[in-house]
Amino acid sequence: MKISITNLFNRPKIYISQIDIRDWIRKGLLHLLLAYILVILGWLIHYKWKVEPLKADTQEEVKLSEADFENRDYHISFSASLAEDIIFFGIVGVIIFILTKRDGSELSLKERINRILLTNKNNNRSAKDYLFDQISPILAYNESSEISVELTQLKPDESLIKIYADVKHRILNMCSNDSFIIPKNTIGIESSYLVGLDYGTVYHASIKNEKPSVDASEDQIIIDSKPGIPLKTKIYEHPIRPFTISKNGAAIAQMSWSIWEKLDGNKDDDGFYISNKRFTNKIDLTVSNKTPQDLKITLELRHAKSGNRTIKTIELASERENVPFPIHKRLIPEDEIWLKFQTA
Missing domain, CATH: 1.20.120 (Four Helix Bundle (Hemerythrin (Met), subunit A))
Structure with a gap:
């Protein structure tokens, strides 16, 4: 079973004047x-x-x-x-x-690219526009990501474990005088395990400018519910309006939910995973075991470009909280963070 979060912070666009x-x-x-x-x-x-x-x-x-x-x-x-x-x-x-x-x-994106290409007579305006379009989506990145995972409940008869997850990204705009526009998008969770009447619960989803300014969008609080919103279908999606990160600013994107996951699974896709949708400079991952069972947790970083996997396993005793899981590698788009759970 896979849990995927569609990244609403993907494919930004900087609109550039055609006349210089x-x-x-x-x-x-x-x-x-x-x-x-x-x-x-x-x-x-x-x-x-x-x-x-x-x-x-x-x-x-x-x-x-x-x-x-x-x-x-x-x-x-x-x-x-x-x-x-x-x-x-x-x-x-x-x-x-x-x-x-x-x-x-202080230069705009167009001026910076023009300076790079100033001595190259082979570049026409269409080629430059294409280059701007390719570069603009990567001008904001996850300066830091905080992932908190809590293992809260067991269903041994069904080999399931309940997970509460909270993910927060600080998205940094690298341009000092160009706003960073995130187009209309969606957030989503995909689940496979129905327990009782629900596939899981969503508690919070939002994106906010760290320091609001004139050119920034207003905060978008998509979901903020203490009891949470039950997931009645396998796939949950919610539309996101276009969002503008201020010049030289940063946005805080956060989502929290709970879901059931496979315990002691043997298949390659048995596990909880988060797909990375932009370059991520720093990741702080912590895991808490609030169940009465000692657990063994395996972290897999699946690298999309090389196809390699970085694997680390730790023993997590019962009632242990906020145990750090070091991730020393920076992630690029389409890399995946996987967690797999087994009884110790």
Whole structure:
């Protein structure tokens, strides 16, 4: 039997303007810089070949005609005025550059990608848009995930164990000036074991911005019930409205439920599992045994990319609470965390 949680925090989308005026401004500034350099070179040539000889004639007291005097004064005055203009516009340009230069962390996603591809002439706008679409979904990740599992009740005659689980993700938006949009999605639980009249119970499901801001969505409290909502069918699903994580912000997504799971199962799919839907940097997993039976618990990390499994088994005595289960590997999308339960 499998319990799967459809990840509502999957496939975000950052909407990017198709028009980039800054490209035009950048090209215009480059042309102005080139013109400024040409003016400096022109002034140097003029000063070297015109002004310096005239100053030398003045120092040597060469007799000059009235026309020569006017020509000398014109060139010297023109050179001095041009030098002042070059210095003035150079200082103004440096000041404008300093004031308008932005730190890379303030750039939008489109600007960052354009900078990377700036020297590559083979990339057209359609290719860039495709690249933005591929990159935007991974610009938020599970900075930390907390998984708490409590084993609360046994049904030895049916080889079942009741599990209470609480999963909380801190989803971090890596962009400082782009909101992170989670599109319309669903959350869900799939179960196989009917005990009494129910397949399990859902107690809480929500997503909230850690620090609400103007550009963030309001908190979505999907379920919050102390007695819980009984699951009357094998598959439970609930729609989620689009949700926006604020710029440079984080969201807290949480879900808690209880369900029956196989005890002493031999099949590969006997076990409780959570499918990871985005890169997860840190996982804190704790297990509590509140049953009267000593148990052996096996943790399997099933790595989707390599197909390998990392396995660890611990003995958990009766009435032991909050025993940490170290997970040293970072998880990528489609990796799975499995827990299997056996009597000790």
